[in-house]
Amino acid sequence: MFILKLIIRNAFRHKLRSFLTVLGVAIAILAFGLLRTLVGLWYLGVEQSSATRLVTRNAISLVFSLPISYKDRIRQIPGVKQISYGNWFGGIYIDEKNFFPNFAVEPRSYLELYPEFVLSPGERDAFIHDRRGAVAGRKLAAKYRWKVGDMITLKGTIFPGEWEFVLRGIYRGAQKSTDETQFFFNWEYLNETMKRTVPRRADQAGFYMIGVTKPELAAEVSQAVDSTFRNSLAETLTETEKAFQLSFVSMTEAIMIAIKIVSYVVIVIIMVVAANTMAMTARERIAEYATLKALGFGAGHIAGIVFGESIVIAMIGGGVGVLLTFPAAHWIETELSQFFPVFSVSPLTVYLDLLAALVIGVVASIFPTWRGATIRIADGLRRIG
Template sequence: MFLFKLLLKNAFRHKLRTLLTMVGLIVAISAFGLLRTIVDAWYAGVDATSSTRLITRSAISVGYPLPLYYAERIRKIEGITDVTWANWFGGIYIDRKNFFARFAVDGPSYFTLYPEYRVSDEHKAAFLADRRGAIVGRKIAQRFGWQVGDTIPLQGNIYPGNWNFTIRGIYTGADARTDETLMLMHWSLLAESVRQRVGSAQANQVGLYVVGIKDPNRAAAISQEIDALFRNSGAETRTETEKSFQLGIVAMSQAVLMAIRAVSFVVVLIIMAVMANTMTMTARERLAEYATLKALGFSPGFVVKLLFGESLMIAAIGGALGIAATFPLASAFLSQTQQLFKVFAVSQETMLIQAGAALVVGLIAAAWPAWKMSRIDIVQGLRHIA
């Protein structure tokens, strides 16, 4: 208890300098946490993937469609439990800035392969019974204030025209990683519209297939079998695990993510240098005090404990406040960028890394001054006494 009181008194001997150092540490730790949360949000789709789902898309690009009859051929492969498909709908809701993902799906099979999208049997039945029905995620419904029964107008771009969909259900995620920002409508309605405009050939096409498998260990073998089935056809396929598919999307922004990571560590290094300077100044000012302690019989280890203890106390207080500040900072950031991230939350892992970063800053900042003061010559140190 005595040592704790001594450390607390020493830490706030120069209140302004200590407070400014803490402010810098709070800014650095909270900024580090926010940047890590942004990176985590980018990878949220990867973390939420299932090992029992494969994605089959065009070998050329995800933007090239595949024939609808592929579904039956894929379904016959051993080890496959079910097949569903989806098309990107696009469209504009009131204004282009109101962006969210909109997919046309095969209603009867889609929710079988995505059990993490939890929707009541009543809402699911209402959706399946209404060709112009839609199911939306909880977060997107909260964002726009939608309720079951509301009509959602969309201006089509990929599928031209003015579309009106009635919300028949609102789904919730199985856990915090589940995307709750989707709007799902019937693929059959879009196919009928395309058939009336340009004919059956283009109507019976899908953007990608989602394939359910029994054994995740056979994912690679089944993927090869699917692709071999359509090799040398007019629409060759590329099949991969859902995780690989999501990683491919994230890879498009890899340079940005690397820059964000680099900046987050640079911020911590800068505050480490600032705090090291603070502790060096503190040690220099107390040179005579440390020499007196050694003259009174205190060991060099006691002097080291004082410096490390003071530095760690400042780091602990600043780090704790920095972690606490991350939450309102993340909320403010999310309010301005809702359309960018499906899942955005400060994780426990991020908080632990923030605490570890603060601890490392405290230890490294005190290392050099502590080593110097432990080797101080008593006679030279006492000369500093006025």
């Protein structure tokens, strides 16, 4: 108990130095936690992909479409339970800065395939039966203060023109990690407009979503779909939803690696700063350590005092950093929702934060602990006076 009291008192003997060291560790842990959360969320779509959903697109590129007639042939393939289709719309709300994902989809089958988008029965029916009906996520609706029944106008980019929609529902996510910033509307509205304005672009789907009866059939169904349309004018590439999401993530793999490296560099930098602080503290207290040895304290006691002081400072800084991570993540999720629709800190990230703080404390204490434990009494007492 005496040693513990001594450790705590020594840790805050120089209040300004201790405060700045704790602050530095806290900021480093905060940055580390946010960067690790960002990396984890980058792969969130991959992790949440359903094992029973496949995505079929044009084999050349996602930019090229597929005939809508493909849906009937795909539906006849053994193992296919459900099928839906849609187009990436790419519309702009008022200004280019108001970016959010927006799609044209077949309402009934899409909602059946994606039960994570939860609507009330009334909103679901209204969306299905209204050609100009649209559905928005709860966070998206809150951001722009939309209410059910509002008229929403998007400026088309891929499909030029002013597109008016009636908001028929506001969905919530079945889980906290479900993206609630999407906007989707009735595919028939898009198709009917294309028939009147650009007939050659009508009856085309950008992608098909396929639900299989069992996850084990995913590979077999994928091969069957692609074989069905081989040597056609629009050949297909079918892959699991997870592989489809990974294809987008792989485009930014270098960025993710850079972010991971930066997160570790932040820890290394504060580790060096903390080690310098502890070394400075040890140099100032050499005479005290020699006096303790003269009073009968062994090298283990001295090592424990120095080591404990470093751990206390590092873990307090780590705890503060962890506590700051949650409001920071909430602010990012609220203010930057167009880029980070979900920004929640996982328990694993908290554990990594605390582990990083512990490593900082351990590494920073190695040299000061060795020096304090090995100081000779005569050499230490020589510094007194």
